[in-house]
Amino acid sequence: MIPNNLQNYLKMNTLRTLRTCERGHQYYKSSDCPVCPICESERQPESDFLLKLSAPARRALENNEIKTLEELAKYSEKEILKFHGLGPASIPTLKEELAKAGLIFKN
Template sequence: MAKCLTSICAVNHIVKSNDFLYGIIAVPARRSLEKEKIDSLEKLSGYSEKEIMQMHGFGKNAMEKLKNHMKEHHVSFRD
């Protein structure tokens, strides 16, 4: 009798390919943005800095990195 050779882990493991801000800010901050469906700089620009700072994972360091990245791409937070 043959057994199934499919690994349970391989079948159930789903890797998300969302690389928005990968390498820019830490995972907890990226997850907070993902939870709010913020997956582009254009969507991020619709929020104020204060609103983003209230999200889990955002502190001075993450915000500074995020603002530098946005500046490089000529995008800014709304007032």
């Protein structure tokens, strides 16, 4: 009988597929997420507050043309939480960064 941790390891590695991004990077991934981890690690956010967020949360804001705190302040928390990739765990960080700049979420 194979131990559980070895079974899990084998299961995870059999689900991973080798992929190549449009820039030629090769990587393995088990989900259907199209993001290349190598390209993602090379990206630099335009604003410092974006550095404090997880990659999915940062992409969610960038994909919605939010690159500054001033742009972020135009949205309510409820609107922000509707963005794919941004969850409740990011809200305290966003509130803190807005407060440092003297801003708040829209009511």
